[in-house]
Amino acid sequence: EFSSSITSVVDVEQKVEALLKQMTLEEKIGQMNQYSGFWDLTGPAPTGGNAAKKYEHLRKGYVGSMLNLRGVENVRKIQKIAIEETRLGIPLIIGFDVIHGYETLSPIPLAESASWDLEAIKKSAEVAAEEAAAAGINWTFAPMVDISRDARWGRVMEGAGEDPYLGSKIAIARVQGFQGSDLSQHTTLAACAKHFAGYGFSESGREYNTVDVGTSTLNNIIFPPFQASIDAGVRTFMNSFNELNGIPATGNRYLQRDILKNKWKFDGFVVSDWGSIEEMTAHGHAKDNKHAAEIAANAGSDMDMESYAYVNELAALVREGNVNEAYIDDAARRILRVKFELGLFEDPYKYCDEQREKEIIGQQAFHDASLDMAKKSIVLLKNKNQLLPLKKQGQKIALIGALASDKTSPLGNWRIAAKDNTAVSVLEGMQAYTGNQLTYAKGADVSLGKTQFTEELKINTTDRSEFPKALAVAKTADVVVMVLGEVGYQSGEGRSRTELGLPGVQQDLLEAIYEVNKNIVLVLNNGRPLVLNWHNEHIPAIVEAWQLGTQSGNAIAQVLYGDYNPSGKLPMSFPRAVGQIPIYYNYKNTGRPTLPAPGRVFWSHYQDVENTPLYSFGYGLSYTSFEYTNLQAEVLSDKEVSVSVMLKNTGKFTGKEVVQLYI
Numbered sequence: 001e002f003s004s005s006i007t008s009v010v011d012v013e014q015k016v017e018a019l020l021k022q023m024t025l026e027e028k029i030g031q032m033n034q035y036s037g038f039w040d041l042t043g044p045a046p047t048g049g050n051a052a053k054k055y056e057h058l059r060k061g062y063v064g065s066m067l068n069l070r071g072v073e074n075v076r077k078i079q080k081i082a083i084e085e086t087r088l089g090i091p092l093i094i095g096f097d098v099i100h101g102y103e104t105l106s107p108i109p110l111a112e113s114a115s116w117d118l119e120a121i122k123k124s125a126e127v128a129a130e131e132a133a134a135a136g137i138n139w140t141f142a143p144m145v146d147i148s149r150d151a152r153w154g155r156v157m158e159g160a161g162e163d164p165y166l167g168s169k170i171a172i173a174r175v176q177g178f179q180g181s182d183l184s185q186h187t188t189l190a191a192c193a194k195h196f197a198g199y200g201f202s203e204s205g206r207e208y209n210t211v212d213v214g215t216s217t218l219n220n221i222i223f224p225p226f227q228a229s230i231d232a233g234v235r236t237f238m239n240s241f242n243e244l245n246g247i248p249a250t251g252n253r254y255l256q257r258d259i260l261k262n263k264w265k266f267d268g269f270v271v272s273d274w275g276s277i278e279e280m281t282a283h284g285h286a287k288d289n290k291h292a293a294e295i296a297a298n299a300g301s302d303m304d305m306e307s308y309a310y311v312n313e314l315a316a317l318v319r320e321g322n323v324n325e326a327y328i329d330d331a332a333r334r335i336l337r338v339k340f341e342l343g344l345f346e347d348p349y350k351y352c353d354e355q356r357e358k359e360i361i362g363q364q365a366f367h368d369a370s371l372d373m374a375k376k377s378i379v380l381l382k383n384k385n386q387l388l389p390l391k392k393q394g395q396k397i398a399l400i401g402a403l404a405s406d407k408t409s410p411l412g413n414w415r416i417a418a419k420d421n422t423a424v425s426v427l428e429g430m431q432a433y434t435g436n437q438l439t440y441a442k443g444a445d446v447s448l449g450k451t452q453f454t455e456e457l458k459i460n461t462t463d464r465s466e467f468p469k470a471l472a473v474a475k476t477a478d479v480v481v482m483v484l485g486e487v488g489y490q491s492g493e494g495r496s497r498t499e500l501g502l503p504g505v506q507q508d509l510l511e512a513i514y515e516v517n518k519n520i521v522l523v524l525n526n527g528r529p530l531v532l533n534w535h536n537e538h539i540p541a542i543v544e545a546w547q548l549g550t551q552s553g554n555a556i557a558q559v560l561y562g563d564y565n566p567s568g569k570l571p572m573s574f575p576r577a578v579g580q581i582p583i584y585y586n587y588k589n590t591g592r593p594t595l596p597a598p599g600r601v602f603w604s605h606y607q608d609v610e611n612t613p614l615y616s617f618g619y620g621l622s623y624t625s626f627e628y629t630n631l632q633a634e635v636l637s638d639k640e641v642s643v644s645v646m647l648k649n650t651g652k653f654t655g656k657e658v659v660q661l662y663i
């Protein structure tokens with residue numbers, strides 16, 4: 001009855017209700033349970049430990065969703081169990097972290113945000129959705145819309161930076177890109193606004209740390225991109241690991257019921273973060289997993305990601321009267337609604353087409369889109385005496401730095417489905433320009449290991465043995481291009497830092513090279529703002545190139561050689577010192593904002609560093625110059641003002657400018 005095609009919203013609601021009526025309490029709770037992919041799907045079914053339990057639950061209909069499962073063959077196999085072996089044959093929703101691409105990676109989200117180009121960002125999400133959907137996936141845990149003002153926090157790489165306005169626009173672009181105009185298409189994914197809420201305000205930038213913010217920050221800074229995501233039709237939310245003002249977000253009724261579901265009328269579902277229900281015990285908020293399940297369900301967390309709390313405890317909690325069954329119905333209804341919208345009841349295998357998978361993944365068109373996005377994401381921070389763009393003929397160019405030949409780091413931290421060594425390196429990108437003599441020397445490694453689960457920062461290399469070779473190459477060069485920064489796993493989840501310089505011996509390498517050749521172009525590869533005072537003072541040209549994805553090296557080379565004129569603007573302030581953090585452009589005045597007279601002490605300032613950032617939000621240079629004239633403002637109504645300005649390219653290069661207006 002519920003497998004025929006859907007024609008309207010009313011239709012969906014009727015089908016959901018009809019199905020709900022047939023479901024037992026355990027089956028409804030099953031919809032609220034999500035497991036991670038757990039066995040070699042091409043091999044025999046699992047036997048030991050958790051895997052066996054999960055498999056048993058799957059067959060009973062006690063699993064509503066799987067994550068970290070990918071590839072048509074694998075997804076089909078699991079989906080088949082849900083469809084053919086469970087009593088009601090309800091399809092699974094298959095989630096995956098498609099954060100900035102699937103196998104073909106685009107720049108990390110912070111980098112994309114530096115483009116300020118909403119069309120390009122939307123396109124990038126569209127491409128990611130199409131490629132991931134071809135691999136059997138129908139739900140992404142993106143976009144992360146957490147505003148953050150703290151570069152110490154490693155996850156700033158996954159967000160849109162510090163500004164709730166730009167962040168909201170980008171949230172909309174990304175949700176629309178992932179979801180398209182029709183969720184039931186086999187090329188689109190359900191999106192997920194995360195992490196609700198406050199994750200980006202963790203105390204002292206330390207990952208998972210306590211969050212304590214006032215109502216103004218919550219309403220004016222943290223909430224807007226989430227609200228914007230709902231306006232754009234986002235179908236799911238993820239809650240958050242952190243405590244917010246005394247209560248873990250996962251068990252926070254104010255956030256999930258009062259605000260999200262009641263005030264904002266969100267009718268999709270909320271998934272917990274990984275194990276965040278169970279973690280309420282460690283928070284000291286719940287006494288055990290059962291208590292955690294009770295708190296989370298009552299607070300409005302609809303789906304349990306890997307805590308085993310709902311599947312093991314919820315039925316008893318309902319029977320004992322501690323969780324209202326209406327809450328279970330509500331959660332199951334929300335989850336089923338999204339499954340119907342995705343068209344999974346119509347055809348549970350609609351994302352499982354081997355032929356399409358083969359044809360679509362890694363398509364040239366995706367690489368083209370990734371390159372376009374990568375070029376637009378680069379920010380020119382300094383260009384003294386027009387050292388850039390580089391001349392294309394007759395130059396001796398020294399290329400130095402381990403990151404210059406690194407084909408994995410540009411893929412960033414979220415690259416689960418991408419293969420290592422598949423990014424175009426800067427070395428490869430520059431080799432495409434054959435008019436110059438290019439010599440490469442590593443100089444020094446950044447870190448010793450490159451895995452997702454080891455501590456990169458603690459194992460930064462101290463090895464200087466390759467310095468002499470690099471110095472020799474630099475000495476005779478016309479221009480030295482140095483690619484320095486963080487390896488892919490030095491930002492992202494669990495990668496907080498207290499110092500924001502160049503890791504390892506890279507600073508020493510840079511200063512040593514500077515002694516023999518001052519004509520340096522510094523290309524930065526990093527997932528967060530860095531502190532660059534020395535660099536700004538000494539190095540003539542600085543290019544912020546983040547982690548730009550699969551086409552990284554081509555994008556960087558094209559910018560260095562002037563085939564693309566950089567147009568990016570920073571989405572986050574770059575501090576002069578870590579001690580200034582949190583630092584952001586839209587700060588409030590104090591009662592003593594300015595120096596009253598030379599040498600006076602009692603005003604809002606530091607003794608050792610200026611108040612301003614080194615590079616502010618919105619900053620970014622071009623190879624050309626722009627002139628702004630004739631600013632005019634006209635009040636259209638009590639809600640609208642129209643502002644216009646004449647913009648003129650006054651330089652020698654074709655260029656793009658992001659016109660910014662602040663009020």
Ligand code: BGC
Pocket residue numbers: 097141194273274493
């Ligand atoms: C992250 C989420 C992510 C989830 C699933 C968590 O550790 O915080 O953002 O979606 O894992 O991989």
